[in-house]
Amino acid sequence: MSFLAVDIGSSACKAVAFTVGGDILARHSCGYTPDFPQPSHAEMDPRRFWHAVCECTQSVAKDLAEPVQTVCVSSHGETFVPINNAGEAIAPAILNQDNRATQEASWLEKQLGRKRLFEITGLVTHPMYPVPKLLWLRKYQPDVFASAGFLTVIGYILARLGLPPYVDYSLASRYLAFNVRKGRWAEEILEAADLRLDSLPAPVAAGTVVGKLSANAASELGVPCGTSIVLGGHDQPCGALGLGVIQNGQAADSMGTYECVLVASDQPVLSDAALEGSLNSYCHVVPGKFVTIAYFPSGIMVKWFHDLLYGDDAARAESEHYAVLEADVPEGPTGLCITPNLIGTCNPDFDPKVRAMMYGLNPGTGRGEIYKGILEGIACELSLVTRLLTHAVGEFEEVRVSGGGTRSRLGLKLRSALTKKRLHVMHSPEAVCLGGAILAGVAIGEYKSVEEAVRAVVHENAVVEPDASVAAEYAEQLKQYERWRSVPKEER
Numbered sequence: 001m002s003f004l005a006v007d008i009g010s011s012a013c014k015a016v017a018f019t020v021g022g023d024i025l026a027r028h029s030c031g032y033t034p035d036f037p038q039p040s041h042a043e044m045d046p047r048r049f050w051h052a053v054c055e056c057t058q059s060v061a062k063d064l065a066e067p068v069q070t071v072c073v074s075s076h077g078e079t080f081v082p083i084n085n086a087g088e089a090i091a092p093a094i095l096n097q098d099n100r101a102t103q104e105a106s107w108l109e110k111q112l113g114r115k116r117l118f119e120i121t122g123l124v125t126h127p128m129y130p131v132p133k134l135l136w137l138r139k140y141q142p143d144v145f146a147s148a149g150f151l152t153v154i155g156y157i158l159a160r161l162g163l164p165p166y167v168d169y170s171l172a173s174r175y176l177a178f179n180v181r182k183g184r185w186a187e188e189i190l191e192a193a194d195l196r197l198d199s200l201p202a203p204v205a206a207g208t209v210v211g212k213l214s215a216n217a218a219s220e221l222g223v224p225c226g227t228s229i230v231l232g233g234h235d236q237p238c239g240a241l242g243l244g245v246i247q248n249g250q251a252a253d254s255m256g257t258y259e260c261v262l263v264a265s266d267q268p269v270l271s272d273a274a275l276e277g278s279l280n281s282y283c284h285v286v287p288g289k290f291v292t293i294a295y296f297p298s299g300i301m302v303k304w305f306h307d308l309l310y311g312d313d314a315a316r317a318e319s320e321h322y323a324v325l326e327a328d329v330p331e332g333p334t335g336l337c338i339t340p341n342l343i344g345t346c347n348p349d350f351d352p353k354v355r356a357m358m359y360g361l362n363p364g365t366g367r368g369e370i371y372k373g374i375l376e377g378i379a380c381e382l383s384l385v386t387r388l389l390t391h392a393v394g395e396f397e398e399v400r401v402s403g404g405g406t407r408s409r410l411g412l413k414l415r416s417a418l419t420k421k422r423l424h425v426m427h428s429p430e431a432v433c434l435g436g437a438i439l440a441g442v443a444i445g446e447y448k449s450v451e452e453a454v455r456a457v458v459h460e461n462a463v464v465e466p467d468a469s470v471a472a473e474y475a476e477q478l479k480q481y482e483r484w485r486s487v488p489k490e491e492r
Contacts, residue, residue, distance in 0.1 A: 001020065001066055001067065001068075001069040001446075002017045002018060002019060002025055002064055002066040002067065002068055002069065003017070003018050003020075003068070003069065003070055003071075003072065003436075003437040003440040003441055003446075004016075004017050004057060004060060004061060004068045004070070004071045004072070004223065004440075005017075005018065005071075005072050005073075005074070005232070005430075005432075005433035005434070005435075005436030005437045005440065006053055006056060006057060006071065006072070006073045006074070006232075006433070006436070007073075007074045007075070007232075007235060007238070007432045007433050007436065008049055008052070008053065008073065008074070008075040008076065008153050008154070008157070009075075009076050009235070010034075010076045010079070010095065010096060010097065011031060011032065011033075011034075012029050012030060012031040012032065012052075013029065013030050013032070013049065013052035013053055013055075013056050014027065014028070014029040014030075014056060014430070014432075014433060015027065015028055015029075015053075015056035015057050015059070015060045015433075016060070016430045016433035016434075016437075017060050017061070017064055017066075017068065018433070018434065018437040018457070019066065020441065020446060020456070021456060021457060022428065022434060022437070022456065022457025022458070022459070024428070024430065025060075025064055025065070025066060026059075026060045026061075026063070026064060027060060027430065027433075028055070028056045028059035028060050029056065030051075030052040030055045030056050031052075032044065032048045032049070032052055034095055034097070035092070040098065040099045040100045040102075041098055041100050042094070042095040042096075042097045042098040042099075043092035043093060043094055043095060043098065044092060044093050044095060045089075045092055045093070046081045046089045046092070046093045046153070046156050047089070049093070049153050049156065049157065050156070050157060050160055053073075053157055053221070054220050054221060054222075057071070057221040057222055057223065058221065058222030059222075061221070061222040061223050062222055067224060068223045068224065068227055069227065069228070069444065070227060070228040070229070070230055070440045070441075070443065070444050071221065071223060071227055071228070071229050071230065071440070072229075072230040072231070072232045072436035072437065072439050072440035072443075073154050073157060073158075073229070073230075073231070073232050073436070074154070074232030074233055074234070074235055074238040074432055074433075074435065074436045075152060075153045075154045075171065075232070075233075075234070075235065076096060076153070076234075076235050077096060077171055077174035077234045077235070077236075078095075078096030078128050078129055078130060078174050078175075079093055079094065079095045079096045079152070079153050080093065080094060080130045080133075080150045080151060080152060080153075080175075081093045081150070081151045081152075081153065081155070081156040082137075082144050082147035082149075082150055083147060083148055083149050083150070083151055083156070083159065083165075084147065084148050085148045087151075087159035087160075087165060088159075089156065090144070090147055091141075091144045091147070093153065093156075094130075094133050096128050097128070098127075098128070098133065099127045099128065099352070100127065100133065100136055101127040101132035101133045101135065101136040102127045102132075104127070104132040104133070104135035104136050104139075105125045105126055105127045105129070105132040106125070107135070108125055108131065108132055108135070108176075108189075108192070108193060109125040111192045111193075112188070112189065112192055114275070115275060117176070117189070118270060118274075118275045119270050120179050120180070120181075120186050120188065120189060121173065121176055121177070121178060121179070121180060121186065121189070121282070122173065122180045122268050122269075122270060122280060122281035122282040122290075122292075123173070123174075123176055123280055123282070124275070124278045124280075124350075125176065126176075126350065129174065129175060129176035130150060130174075130175045130176065130177075131175055131176040131177045131189065131193055131195070132176070134150065134193070134195060135193060147199070148199070149165075149198070149199050149200065149201065150199055150200065150201075151165050151167075151201055152165075152167050152171050152201065154167070154168075154171065154231070154232065155167055155201045158210055158229070158231075160220075161213060161217040161220070161221075161229065162214055162216075162217055163210045163211045163217075163229060164202070164210060164211065165201050166201060166202055166203070166204045166208065166210060166231055167200075167201040167202070167203050167204075168203070168204060168205060168206035168208070168231050168232065168233040168234075168283075168285065169183055169203055169204075169205060169206065169233070169283035170206060170233035170234040170237045170238075170282065170283045170284065170285050170291075171233055171234045172185070172200075172201075172203040172283075173234070173282035173283050174234060174282070175200070176189070177189045177190060177193070177195070177200070178203070178282075178283075180268045180281070180282050180283055180290070181268060183203065183283070184203060185197055185200055185203065204231065205231075205287055206231055206232060206233040206237075206238075206285035206286075206287075206439055207230060207231065207285070207287070207439040207442055207443045208230070208231045208443070209228050209229070209230055209231075209443050209444070210229045210230065210231050211228075211229055212226045212227065212228055212229070213225060213226060213227045213228075213229060228440075228443070228444060230436075230439055230440045230443040230444075231439075232285070232435075232436045232439055233285035233439075234285070235432045236254065236260055236262055236291065236293060237262070237283075237284045237285045237286075237291050237435075238285055238431075238432045238435035238436055238439075239252065239254050239402065239431040239432040239435055240252045240262050240264065240284070240291060240431075240435070241284075241285055241286060241434075241435035241438055241439070241450070241454075242402075242428060242430070242431035242432060242433070242434035242435035242436075242437075242438065242458070243400040243401075243402055243426050243431050243435075243458065244400060244426075244454045244458035245262065245264050245400055246264060246284075246286045246289060246450055246451065246454060247264060247289075248264060248265050248266045248289075249263065249264070249265070249393075249394065249396055250263070250264045250396070250398070250400070251263045251264075251389075251396045251398065251399045251400070251421075252399065252400045252401070252402070253382075253399050253400070253401045253402075253403075253415075253423075254401075254402055254403045254431070255298060255299065255401060255402065255403035255404060255405025255406055255411075256298070256299050256403045256404055256405070257297070257298070257299045257300045257303075258295050258296065258297055258298060258299075258300070258346070259295060259296055259297075259298035259299070259378070259381075259382065259385075259403075259405065260293055260294075260295040261293065261294050261295065261382070261385055261386060261389060261399070262291050262292070262293045263291065263292050263293075263389055263393045263396060264284060264286075264289055264290070264291055265281075265289070265290050265291070265292060265393060266288070266289065266290070267290060268281045268282065268283075268290045268292075269281040269290070269292045269392050269393050271392060273391045273392040274292065274392040274393075276348065277294065277347055277348045277388040277389075277391065277392055278347050278348045278349070278350055279292050279293065279294055279347065279388065279389070279392055280292065280293045280294075281293075285435065285439060286450055287450075292389065292392065292393050294346070294347040294385045294388055294389055295346050295347065295385070296340065296341075296345070296346045296347065296381050296382075296385055297340050297341055297342055297343055297344070297346070298340055298378050298381070298382075298405065299403075299404050299405060300340070300342055300343065301338075301340035301342055301356060301374050301377070301378065302322075302374055302375075302378075302405075304342060305370065305371060305374055306321055306322070306325075309321070309325075309367060322407065322408060325367065325368065325371040326371075326408065326409070326410055328366070328367065328368030328371070329368045329369070329371060329372040329410065330368060330369055330372065332473060333376065333473055333474050333476075333477050334360075334369045334372050334373045334376060334477075335360050335477065336358065336359065336360040336361070336365075336369065336370070336373035336376070336377075337357070337358075337359040337360055337373075337377070337477070337480050337481055337484060338356070338357070338358045338359075338370070338373040338374050338376065338377040339356050339357045339377050339381070339481070339484065339485075340356060340374065340377050340378050340381055341354050341355060341356050341357075342355065342356045345485075347385060347388055348388060357484070358370070358373070359484075360373075372410070375408065375410055375411045375414055376414060376474070376477065377481065378405075378411065378414075378415070379411070379414035379415045379417070379418040379419070379474075380418060380477070380478050380481035380482075381481075381485075382415050382418065382419055383418040383419050383478060384481075384482065384485060386399075386419045386421065396421075397420075397421060397422055398421065398422050398424060399419075399421045399422070399423055399424070400423075400424045400426055400460070401423050401424065401425055401426065402425075402426050402428075402429070402431040403431075406425050412425070412464045413464060413467065413470065414470070414474075415464075416464045416465065416466045416467070417466050417467045417468075417470035417471045417474065418470075418471060418474055418478060419466070420466045420471065421466060422463060422464070422465055422466060423463070423464040424460045424462075424463055425460060425461045425462040425463070425464065426458065426459070426460050426461065427458075427459040427460060427461050428457075428458070428459075434457065434458070437457070438450065438453040438454065438457065441453055
């Protein structure tokens with residue numbers, strides 16, 4: 001048998017089939033491009049999500065030697081789809097990167113107070129969340145606001161499959177209206193915003209078996225009739241599960257376009273320290289567990305420099321180019337101060353107007369130094385982020401890592417040294433989908449528990465130990481970076 005895990009990202013959908021032992025049998029991805037109808041708006045016809053899911057699952061399932069027994073679907077957060085009473089989309093999906101509702105987000109914060117919102121939801125207000133956008137719709141698009149409901153992307157896919165459009169607790173947490181302590185929609189927020197409870201999907205635990213596919217629905221996905229569909233969750237906690245981060249104090253670092261550091265806990269972290277750092281603390285996909293996350297732009301800076309250098313040749317295997325760049329770096333610290341904030345800062349200040357900076361260039365500065373300077377800047381930013389988390393959740397020494405950033409041995413060495421963390425490079429390159437496969441296997445009884453599943457399928461490839469001598473070499477450069485990051489917004 002095999003487990004088919006689908007992850008619906010913000011720019012691409014991916015499907016991966018796993019054996020019971022966690023080995024990858026097949027995978028396929030399909031990209032899509034958002035629409036930007038006007039400034040600060042980001043939308044997409046939700047049928048693109050549907051077609052991408054069908055293409056990916058059909059491609060993966062068609063030649064499998066081990067038939068698909070169950071499918072689990074996970075997704076990025078915040079994006080939602082307005083639907084009618086029949087579960088059909090009546091307007092474009094409004095994406096998580098859409099920032100139209102800045103005024104509404106500020107209004108909501110004033111109504112309830114920043115601290116009270118955080119105490120309920122584990123989030124700080126931001127226009128990316130659905131609730132501020134629903135307030136915007138009520139004001140500017142009342143016909144869309146009058147929709148029967150507002151589903152997650154997973155909920156929309158489930159409705160297309162003729163199944164109940166549930167939302168799991170982790171994705172419900174991304175609406176800015178979910179009580180993370182009580183595991184239900186927060187009446188206080190809905191009343192303040194004058195929103196209907198019945199317009200939101202019913203929340204249930206991740207790993208819930210939603211139903212079995214009819215013959216028509218199964219043919220759309222290319223899997224056998226009667227295949228069980230299991231509810232996944234938000235991609236970050238799913239990825240943490242795929243790395244084996246399920247116990248209090250365990251940590252994960254997903255090194256992608258954004259770098260997201262996550263710490264698991266037995267309770268949500270809703271302290272003043274967490275609020276001060278603008279951390280997100282919400283429901284894990286593991287029952288009874290929670291996650292606290294901080295993040296920053298990371299891989300986007302490396303890719304920008306790569307594409308700047310190679311231009312039309314950027315389509316070649318990026319790993320070849322990075323190997324060339326890595327072989328060309330100088331010994332020791334560059335002395336450069338390069339920040340990765342091409343599209344603004346994240347924790348703790350969340351300033352979208354800040355842009356990346358390069359300081360210390362001279363006529364002799366070469367591409368190898370700039371490349372290393374970018375990796376140094378990412379490691380410096382990660383050092384600040386891990387300190388924010390430590391201040392809020394307590395000390396942690398081990399971090400399980402995944403994502404594109406793990407391809408750079410130099411980047412891992414710098415991250416480990418500057419954060420003083422031991423990095424465990426995990427075996428599976430598909431952590432989010434592996435988390436979905438674990439949920440699927442537990443749901444149908446193939447594994448007795450999440451813990452048993454993690455022992456069976458999660459493995460590491462390498463360990464990077466923090467090098468104290470490297471940390472000492474970078475002490476002054478890290479201080480220089482910290483001085484820049486501590487400059488008030490208005491003075492940058």
